[in-house]
Amino acid sequence: MISIKQIDKKFGKLTALENVSLELQTGKSYALVGPNGSGKTTLIKSILGLVIPTSGDILFSEKSIRHDWKYRDKIGYMPQIGHYPENMSIGQLFDMMKNIRGENQRSDEELIDAFKLYKMYDKRMHALSGGTRQKVSAALAFLFPAPVYILDEPTAGLDPISTEILKEKIIHERRMNKLLMITSHILSDLEELTSSMVYMFEGKVHFNNTIEQLKHETNEVKLSKALTTFIRQKELVASVSEV
Amino acid sequence: MTRVLKYILYDILRTRFILLYTAFLFISTFGLYQLDSDAGKVVLSLLNIVLMVVPLVSIVFSTIHFFNSYEFIELMLAQPVKRSTVFLGEYMGVACSLCAAFVTGVGVPMLLFGINANALTMLYTGVTLTLVFVSLAFLSSVLTRDKAKAIGIALLFWLYFSLIYDGLLLWVVYSFSDYPLEKITLVLIAFNPVDLARIIMLLQLDISALMGFTGAFYQEFFGSYLGMVLSTLVLFIWIVLPIALAQRIFNRKDL
Numbered sequence: 001m002i003s004i005k006q007i008d009k010k011f012g013k014l015t016a017l018e019n020v021s022l023e024l025q026t027g028k029s030y031a032l033v034g035p036n037g038s039g040k041t042t043l044i045k046s047i048l049g050l051v052i053p054t055s056g057d058i059l060f061s062e063k064s065i066r067h068d069w070k071y072r073d074k075i076g077y078m079p080q081i082g083h084y085p086e087n088m089s090i091g092q093l094f095d096m097m098k099n100i101r102g103e104n105q106r107s108d109e110e111l112i113d114a115f116k117l118y119k120m121y122d123k124r125m126h127a128l129s130g131g132t133r134q135k136v137s138a139a140l141a142f143l144f145p146a147p148v149y150i151l152d153e154p155t156a157g158l159d160p161i162s163t164e165i166l167k168e169k170i171i172h173e174r175r176m177n178k179l180l181m182i183t184s185h186i187l188s189d190l191e192e193l194t195s196s197m198v199y200m201f202e203g204k205v206h207f208n209n210t211i212e213q214l215k216h217e218t219n220e221v222k223l224s225k226a227l228t229t230f231i232r233q234k235e236l237v238a239s240v241s242e243v
Numbered sequence: 244m245t246r247v248l249k250y251i252l253y254d255i256l257r258t259r260f261i262l263l264y265t266a267f268l269f270i271s272t273f274g275l276y277q278l279d280s281d282a283g284k285v286v287l288s289l290l291n292i293v294l295m296v297v298p299l300v301s302i303v304f305s306t307i308h309f310f311n312s313y314e315f316i317e318l319m320l321a322q323p324v325k326r327s328t329v330f331l332g333e334y335m336g337v338a339c340s341l342c343a344a345f346v347t348g349v350g351v352p353m354l355l356f357g358i359n360a361n362a363l364t365m366l367y368t369g370v371t372l373t374l375v376f377v378s379l380a381f382l383s384s385v386l387t388r389d390k391a392k393a394i395g396i397a398l399l400f401w402l403y404f405s406l407i408y409d410g411l412l413l414w415v416v417y418s419f420s421d422y423p424l425e426k427i428t429l430v431l432i433a434f435n436p437v438d439l440a441r442i443i444m445l446l447q448l449d450i451s452a453l454m455g456f457t458g459a460f461y462q463e464f465f466g467s468y469l470g471m472v473l474s475t476l477v478l479f480i481w482i483v484l485p486i487a488l489a490q491r492i493f494n495r496k497d498l
Binding site for chain 2 (some may be wrong): 011045
């Protein structure tokens with residue numbers, strides 16, 4: 001579905017992504033894991049065309065996304081930090097998104113109902129707490145049914161009940177044979193939600209296989225243990241070198 | 244495009260700045276008409292407002308607006324919307340509202356006190372200058388990620404075209420006064436949209452005595468009609484070039 005072909009991304013002197021190649025297939029769910037600043041969000045933003053790679057190409061359904069924009073209606077995206085027009089109310093925001101997408105798109109308001117966001121339709125975005133903002137982001141990501149969902153730290157800042165609601169929704173979508181890509185630092189969540197793992201470190205992909213395979217390679221039962229063992233084996237510890 | 248534009252216009256109208264700007268223009272034009280009974284003199288006084296205030300307001304407001312709608316832009320770009328649609332939508336939204344404010348603020352008093360060709364040319368120059376400076380504002384907005392820096396660049400553009408350029412031009416004419424500079428000055432004038440607007444207006448008012456050296460030569464060289472067409476064409480380039488360049492930069496920008 002999505003093939004990333006040898007992309008590099010440099011922000012000035014800083015290399016955010018280095019020769020990243022990935023094949024993401026429909027029906028699979030990927031956990032994108034790595035320490036802070038390892039390039040996860042840059043990779044996600046590159047898929048969405050928000051960040052333009054320095055070199056390399058990304059294909060969505062065998063078509064380069066370089067000058068394309070229509071493919072984005074096949075992606076539901078939940079950003080890590082949702083930036084929304086601050087003086088808009090929640091209701092206006094949802095109306096606007098529906099309006100921009102066009103009348104004939106059917107919308108999926110399951111999460112709006114489950115999070116009881118309709119009770120706060122008049123609240124302005126600048127008055128929202130971090131958690132509510134996160135709920136709005138989640139509801140927006142799932143507002144239009146799409147074959148691909150990309151969620152950047154979906155459960156960060158959510159209360160336990162909302163986290164469960166969101167996880168159920170993700171599992172539900174996963175059963176519908178969709179492509180999911182989730183970044184998170186909460187490994188127990190990822191163990192429930194995903195089957196494959198991509199481990200990034202300093203802009204490079206170091207592991208790309210199923211979680212089962214990782215556990216098998218490291219002889220561990222739990223994902224968290226398996227991952228720490230993997231990191232120790234490969235010595236993927238931040239290189240403390242004077243620049 | 245129209246859907247995106249609708250929300251941009253809605254956002255601009257809510258800030259109320261446009262209303263204040265309209266009121267300011269209305270009051271100053273109205274006041275000038277009351278101070279002087281000669282419509283020609285009123286237009287001449289208005290010219291000074293148009294040449295200084297309109298570019299300043301246009302460029303600063305557009306730059307601030309661009310950075311304030313960064314969230315909206317970011318949100319739209321994650322949707323199936325073309326980058327150029329968002330960018331040109333922003334341009335059109337800001338340009339249309341500023342032009343509407345100018346035409347209402349200056350045009351309504353003109354209608355009340357009697358409109359003529361001079362007044363219409365005034366409106367036309369104001370609208371063109373607005374478009375040019377909104378264009379320059381968008382260019383300064385995409386040049387940097389920092390709002391303060393972008394406003395700095397915008398103010399620099401304004402300062403350069405309103406004051407510094409004329410000083411430089413005078414200096415050149417003065418230092419090389421031994422040489423025949425007429426044609427060179429004509430070319431140099433094309434590099435400043437404010438000068439072009441001034442010349443259009445002065446050609447219309449037919450007061451070459453007030454235009455100084457270049458203006459007088461301009462009129463002699465082209466005659467009123469050709470001079471106006473030429474200045475308009477060059478002003479058009481001043482609108483298109485910065486926004487086209489800004490669009491190119493924006494299309495490759497990381498968000």
